Structure formats: structure tokens, C-alpha cells
Amino acid sequence: MIYYFTAALTAVLFMIDREKTIKGLKIGFKKIRKNSPVFLNMIILIALSLYFVSDELILRFLGDGSGAIGVALAGTLGSIAFIPGFVAFPLAGILLEKGVSYTVIAAFTTTLMMVGIVTYPVEKDFFGIKITVIRNIISLIMAIIVSIIIGLFYGELFI
Amino acid sequence: MKINLKKYWLFIIFSILIGVGFILDLNIARGVFANFYSFFLTMLKFVPAVFLLIGLFEVWIDKDLIEKHLGKDSGFLAYFWVLILASTTVGGLYVAFPVASALYKKGASPRIIFSYIGTAAICRIPMTLFEASYVGVSFTAIRWLVSIPLVVISSILMEKFISEKDLANISDAA
Numbered sequence: 620m621i622y623y624f625t626a627a628l629t630a631v632l633f634m635i636d637r638e639k640t641i642k643g644l645k646i647g648f649k650k651i652r653k654n655s656p657v658f659l660n661m662i663i664l665i666a667l668s669l670y671f672v673s674d675e676l677i678l679r680f681l682g683d684g685s686g687a688i689g690v691a692l693a694g695t696l697g698s699i700a701f702i703p704g705f706v707a708f709p710l711a712g713i714l715l716e717k718g719v720s721y722t723v724i725a726a727f728t729t730t731l732m733m734v735g736i737v738t739y740p741v742e743k744d745f746f747g748i749k750i751t752v753i754r755n756i757i758s759l760i761m762a763i764i765v766s767i768i769i770g771l772f773y774g775e776l777f778i
Numbered sequence: 779m780k781i782n783l784k785k786y787w788l789f790i791i792f793s794i795l796i797g798v799g800f801i802l803d804l805n806i807a808r809g810v811f812a813n814f815y816s817f818f819l820t821m822l823k824f825v826p827a828v829f830l831l832i833g834l835f836e837v838w839i840d841k842d843l844i845e846k847h848l849g850k851d852s853g854f855l856a857y858f859w860v861l862i863l864a865s866t867t868v869g870g871l872y873v874a875f876p877v878a879s880a881l882y883k884k885g886a887s888p889r890i891i892f893s894y895i896g897t898a899a900i901c902r903i904p905m906t907l908f909e910a911s912y913v914g915v916s917f918t919a920i921r922w923l924v925s926i927p928l929v930v931i932s933s934i935l936m937e938k939f940i941s942e943k944d945l946a947n948i949s950d951a952a
Contacts, residue, residue, distance in 0.1 A: 628834065648830070669817070712913060721917060724913060741871075746947065747947035747948070754895070757936070765925050768920065769921065
């Protein structure tokens with residue numbers, strides 16, 4: 620789909636300004652070449668993560684998780700795992716049916732979305748080590764805050 | 779074209795280990811390779827196109843336009859623009875990083891690109907729809923209401939406290 624869009628856009632831009640468009644595409648190809656090693660590294664980490672942190676493992680570890688330990692475990696797994704949304708949320712649905720708390724689910728899905736150990740090679744390449752580390756730590760803290768508020772809302776946690 | 783082998787060290791080691799694993803007929807090698815192959819194909823489906831679009835963006839979009847709407851003097855509306863851009867971002871964070879650095883090079887302010895990355899992580903529409911249908915609409919609503927302000931606040935703090943030197947590292951890898 621995105622290729623059709625890119626092709627259509629390129630065709631239109633090409634008619635407006637040939638040179639500019641060719642220059643843009645050249646920059647694009649240069650970027651693809653330059654970024655392939657870091658993306659390759661990320662794919663390797665993802666392949667390992669998918670193998671070692673499988674759906675079954677998550678079901679087993681979070682299956683009866685609750686309380687602070689459950690949240691910590693969920694946050695850790697969420698940070699290491701790489702699971703696309705269309706797999707992660709059905710999985711979260713199964714966990715809910717098994718009686719896992721919303722607090723734990725929130726910690727798991729939020730870290731899954733925001734904290735990326737497997738995307739580290741790409742993030743580091745674009746933002747440098749320091750910013751990458753700071754962003755991931757802040758995201759981890761944010762995930763804990765979100766999970767606490769979710770817990771309060773669903774009446775699983777009390778002040 | 780000279781290929782810098784150093785950049786491929788992990789890939790070389792990985793290939794050797796997978797090769798050895800296949801010779802020894804280990805399940806783990808087969809499993810990891812299957813994951814690698816299938817995700818590699820997934821990435822081919824859109825990542826190259828994203829980089830071509832970024833290339834076109836760099837040539838076609840005026841720096842003044844980005845500076846005016848997403849730059850350091852931009853107002854509240856800037857967060858709205860990046861939220862729209864973030865929620866329609868394809869793939870995941872690995873697409874948001876190159877897009878964010880391209881925006882930064884065009885004059886978007888640090889707080890805006892950090893907000894973009896944060897919201898691209900948590901607000902992508904297809905993902906949100908999955909979440910709402912499997913975990914619940916109210917769960918998604920609270921998560922958005924809590925995490926979007928947190929992303930914005932932390933992005934402003936990051937802009938304040940991260941040194942110019944580290945910000946200068948943000949490269950568009952061109």
C-alpha cells in the first residue's frame with residue numbers, strides 16, 4: 620500500500636519538478652543503504668526476542684501475576700519483548716480472562732509500546748546513546764504511573 | 779560501493795551461529811531463523827518506502843514551514859499536529875525514529891519530536907483499535923488521557939535538561 624502511495628506521490632512530484640524529485644529519491648536511497656546495518660541488527664534482536672520471549676512464556680509468567688511483583692515482571696517482559704499490536708492485545712485479552720489484573724496488563728502493554736530494548740540499535744543510531752537511555756528510562760517510569768492509575772480506576776489498587 | 783564490514787559484525791556472527799545451528803540440526807537455530815526471515819520480509823514491505831518518503835520530504839518541504847508550526851516558538855497546536863502524525867505512523871518506533879530526526883533537521887523543536895516519538899509509541903490508530911476491542915474502551919481511554927499529558931510533560935523536561943551537545947547528535951543518518 621505504502622509503495623503505491625510513494626509511487627503515486629513520486630509521479631505527481633516528478634511532473635511538477637523533475638530535478639527536485641530525483642534529488643529526493645537519491646537521498647532516500649542513500650538513507651536506505653546507510654540504515655540497513657542498524658535495521659539488520661534490530662531484526663536480529665527481534666528474531667531472538669520473539670524466540671525467547673514467546674507468547675506462551677508471557678502467558679505462563681503473567682498468568683498468575685499480581686501485585687508489585689506482577690507489575691515488575693510485566694514491565695520487564697514488556698521491555699524485552701517485541702510483539703506487534705495485533706498479537707499483543709489478543710494476548711492481553713486472554714490474560715484478562717485468566718484473571719490477570721488490569722494493572723499488570725497496563726504495565727505490560729505500555730512498556731511493550733514505549734520501552735524498546737530491541738529497537739535500541741536504531742534509536743541509538745538516530746539519537747545517540749544518552750538520549751536513548753534517558754527516553755527509555757522515562758518511558759519505564761511512565762508505564763508504572765499509567766499502570767497505577769489504571770489500577771486505581773478499576774479498583775484494584777487503593778490509596 | 780565499499781561495504782563497511784564493521785557495521786555488519788552482528789549480522790556476520792548471527793549468520794555463522796545460525797549456519798552452525800543448522801548443521802547441528804538445532805531447533806533454536808531454525809526457530810530464530812524463521813523469525814528473522816519473516817520479520818525481514820515484514821520490514822521490506824514498508825521501511826524502504828518510508829526512507830524514500832523522508833528523502834522527498836527533505837527536498838520538498840520548506841524549512842520555514844516546519845519551523846513555524848513545530849519549531850521552538852510553536853504553540854499548543856504543534857502537539858496536536860504531531861499527535862495526528864503519530865497516530866497515523868505505520869510500523870512502530872523504528873519508523874518514528876527516522877521520521878523524528880528528519881523533522882528535527884527541518885527545524886522542529888526537541889520537545890516536539892520527543893512528543894512525536896512518545897505518541898507514536900502509544901497512539902497509533904490500528905494498535906489502539908486492537909487494544910480497545912480486546913482490553914476495553916475505557917482502558918484505552920484512560921491510558922490515552924494519562925499517558926499523552928505525561929509524554930508532553932516529559933518531552934518538555936527532556937528539552938530543558940538534555941544538553942545541546944547531545945541534541946546535536948540527533949542525526950538524520952543521511
